[in-house]
Amino acid sequence: MSLVSVIIILVTWKFFSLYFNSEFVLPSPEKTLLTTLKLFVDDRFLVTVGTTILRSLTGFIVSFFLGLLAGIAAGVNPYVDAFLRPVLVTIRSVPIIAIILLALIWLTPGTVPVFIAMLTMFPFICTNVSDGIKSVDRDLVKMAKFYRVENARIVKELYIPAIMPFIISGASSAMGIGWRAIITGEVLSHPRYGIGTLMQNAQTFLNVDVVIAWTIIAVVISYGFEKVIRWSERKLIIWRA
Amino acid sequence: MTLEVKGLHKRYGEVEIFRDFSISFTEGMITCILGPSGCGKTTLLNILGKIIPPDGGTLAGFDGKIVSYIFQEPRLLPWKSVRGNIEFVLDRNLLPEERKKITDRFISLVELEDFADYYPAKLSGGMRQRVSIARAFAYPSDIILMDEPLKGLDIKLKLNLIQTFSRIWQEDRRTVIFVTHDVDEALLLGNEIVVFSRAPVEIVTQKQIGVPIEERSLNSDYLKNLEKELLRALGG
Numbered sequence: 001m002s003l004v005s006v007i008i009i010l011v012t013w014k015f016f017s018l019y020f021n022s023e024f025v026l027p028s029p030e031k032t033l034l035t036t037l038k039l040f041v042d043d044r045f046l047v048t049v050g051t052t053i054l055r056s057l058t059g060f061i062v063s064f065f066l067g068l069l070a071g072i073a074a075g076v077n078p079y080v081d082a083f084l085r086p087v088l089v090t091i092r093s094v095p096i097i098a099i100i101l102l103a104l105i106w107l108t109p110g111t112v113p114v115f116i117a118m119l120t121m122f123p124f125i126c127t128n129v130s131d132g133i134k135s136v137d138r139d140l141v142k143m144a145k146f147y148r149v150e151n152a153r154i155v156k157e158l159y160i161p162a163i164m165p166f167i168i169s170g171a172s173s174a175m176g177i178g179w180r181a182i183i184t185g186e187v188l189s190h191p192r193y194g195i196g197t198l199m200q201n202a203q204t205f206l207n208v209d210v211v212i213a214w215t216i217i218a219v220v221i222s223y224g225f226e227k228v229i230r231w232s233e234r235k236l237i238i239w240r241a
Numbered sequence: 242m243t244l245e246v247k248g249l250h251k252r253y254g255e256v257e258i259f260r261d262f263s264i265s266f267t268e269g270m271i272t273c274i275l276g277p278s279g280c281g282k283t284t285l286l287n288i289l290g291k292i293i294p295p296d297g298g299t300l301a302g303f304d305g306k307i308v309s310y311i312f313q314e315p316r317l318l319p320w321k322s323v324r325g326n327i328e329f330v331l332d333r334n335l336l337p338e339e340r341k342k343i344t345d346r347f348i349s350l351v352e353l354e355d356f357a358d359y360y361p362a363k364l365s366g367g368m369r370q371r372v373s374i375a376r377a378f379a380y381p382s383d384i385i386l387m388d389e390p391l392k393g394l395d396i397k398l399k400l401n402l403i404q405t406f407s408r409i410w411q412e413d414r415r416t417v418i419f420v421t422h423d424v425d426e427a428l429l430l431g432n433e434i435v436v437f438s439r440a441p442v443e444i445v446t447q448k449q450i451g452v453p454i455e456e457r458s459l460n461s462d463y464l465k466n467l468e469k470e471l472l473r474a475l476g477g
Contacts, residue, residue, distance in 0.1 A: 139312070139314065139316050140316055140318060142316075143310070143312065143316040144329075144330075146290065146292070146308075146309075146310050147309065147310070147329075147330040147376075147380060149329065149330060150333070153329075153333075157318070157321070157329065158318060161318070161320040162320075237320075238360075239319055239320040239321070239360040239361075239362065240319075240360075240362060
């Protein structure tokens with residue numbers, strides 16, 4: 001079925017490219033595919049893609065640990081939870097573009113996308129971790145306490161496995177949103193290397209095929225991240241029915 | 242040896258559950274506490290297990306005693322196998338081989354050898370409760386407290402679990418205090434049966450059953466007569 005949907009997209013694309021009949025509006029799928037392949041052999045390809053991936057991983061790792069700490073604090077302590085709630089709602093409801101505009105004033109072009117990624121990813125990780133902790137079965141904790149299991153083992157063998165599914169689903173949403181935010185950030189901040197930078201350049205010269213080619217590459221990389229996360233989920237959560 | 246509760250007081254707000262209540266338990270016996278729902282049976286177990294403090298009264302013979310529990314729900318960790326769930330409660334000072342030996346012994350006593358590496362999600366309800374029985378016995382306790390562990394199971398499963406339970410119990414005859422509102426369960430499993438009244442709790446009647454557990458049948462005249470007496474005591 002997925003194959004059918006890809007074919008329908010390609011056919012529709014081809015139809016519209018024939019209809020407009022202009023490279024500057026919508027190039028044909030085969031031309032775009034060719035452009036995509038040409039990008040791969042471009043000597044700036046690796047450093048461009050590598051820099052953008054590095055930015056997203058940096059943003060992800062930083063927000064993951066901050067989110068984990070804040071999420072645990074909020075999950076354990078209702079006061080921290082009440083304190084963080086409006087902060088998270090604010091971060092989430094501020095338009096990304098507003099944050100980017102401010103970041104452009106405050107930060108250097110290379111760090112803007114990382115900062116944006118951190119801000120967009122952090123709420124997902126934090127909320128999921130604190131929800132995970134709140135969802136831990138109290139009866140299981142009581143059971144462990146009845147049997148006088150040491151607190152360190154209750155954390156390691158009861159709390160951590162219980163919140164693992166929440167952490168993974170948080171990581172997955174964070175990566176999906178964060179990756180898009182990074183590229184948006186690059187388009188506007190124009191760092192030396194970055195997928196967004198090259199997309200912006202191509203757009204300036206009306207190289208529509210290049211813009212679409214980079215989009216395809218960005219989608220493929222994002223799909224790769226998702227695969228890695230799902231793979232680690234299967235490895236870590238083998239106990240589900 | 243007996244375990245004794247003397248002059249127990251406990252109230253929750255306006256509800257007085259125990260007022261100068263005393264009861265004793267014979268060690269090495271299965272005592273069934275039978276009573277209407279909400280009469281304070283679970284409260285008594287929690288006091289005996291030192292999970293909630295009484296408002297007054299003394300416990301004699303409980304000091305230094307280790308307690309294990311069988312709950313109404315199996316309360317297994319979903320991310321641990323049958324083996325892992327039993328090992329979870331064992332003392333970390335034991336060597337891993339010793340823990341494994343104890344675990345394996347109780348897994349085979351509840352006849353789950355073929356399922357030792359299964360996660361709870363793959364087991365039936367009855368099997369899960371058998372794991373929780375194995376866990377309670379594998380834990381080196383002096384007393385096992387059971388809070389309606391058979392509630393909600395069908396009669397066939399109940400009989401099966403009662404057989405499993407009594408088979409393991411024969412091995413070391415631990416002190417068991419078993420709370421239920423089901424007369425049949427009490428008749429099948431108890432050496433002593435104590436009937437509680439509604440709160441504030443008083444002991445309505447106390448019976449002993451001499452017939453060994455494995456020879457009991459609910460169809461025997463002896464148990465049928467006893468059942469009538471207990472039902473009358475519960476209704477009164």
